[in-house]
């Protein structure tokens with residue numbers, strides 16, 4: 724187990740900040756439950772590489788499985804929070820140590836929006852909880868994967884992305900193991916586009932504030948149903964990706 728960090732900047736949450744953290748946990752759990760209820764999950768698929776420009780494509784950041792969403796929900800419920808007020812971390816939202824169920828909340832977290840949107844509090848919690856399930860920070864870039872179907876074949880462009888580790892990564896595999904990709908799936912792909920006014924979202928009439936949007940295009944969660952062999956191929960590829968966390972208890976996964 725990782726030794727808890729020793730720093731006079733790390734303190735227990737109190738008062739208003741404790742309240743904010745508790746509310747963020749609640750909101751995040753509601754969002755995850757809603758994604759499960761709406762069936763916003765699937766299985767990642769591989770595809771044939773094509774050079775043509777896609778038509779009617781499926782665009783997404785990540786395809787979480789039902790198991791990942793259920794594990795995330797449980798992790799979000801279990802994690803403890805602490806505050807890190809170290810000025811050196813003033814441009815950080817939060818971080819975790821892989822073997823320790825504590826989310827350290829830093830200065831940026833308190834400034835982030837409370838509702839689900841890019842770089843929000845619930846998105847940060849999804850990101851950090853996912854680290855405790857094995858995701859990594861390979862890139863903070865806003866990556867998307869784009870696939871399309873032609874004559875019953877699943878096609879997409881091949882592209883490699885340089886990670887912050889200096890290595891080249893296959894985009895669609897990276898999307899499945901990179902914490903920001905999962906965060907952005909919630910914050911930008913399945914999030915509501917409309918405003919929440921008079922007790923409902925203008926985009927889809929959803930009344931639950933902490934929720935995801937039925938009006939967003941989520942066909943990517945069903946691709947594995949029609950391309951079962953592409954799902955198996957992707958599973959094999961993902962298994963070959965080396966263990967995401969080097970066994971270093973001091974490794975800190977920042978936002």
Ligand SMILES: [Zn+2]
Pocket residue numbers: 914915916917924925926927928929935936937938
């Ligand atoms: Zn909506």
Ligand SMILES: [Zn+2]
Pocket residue numbers: 850854859860902903976977978
């Ligand atoms: Zn991270």
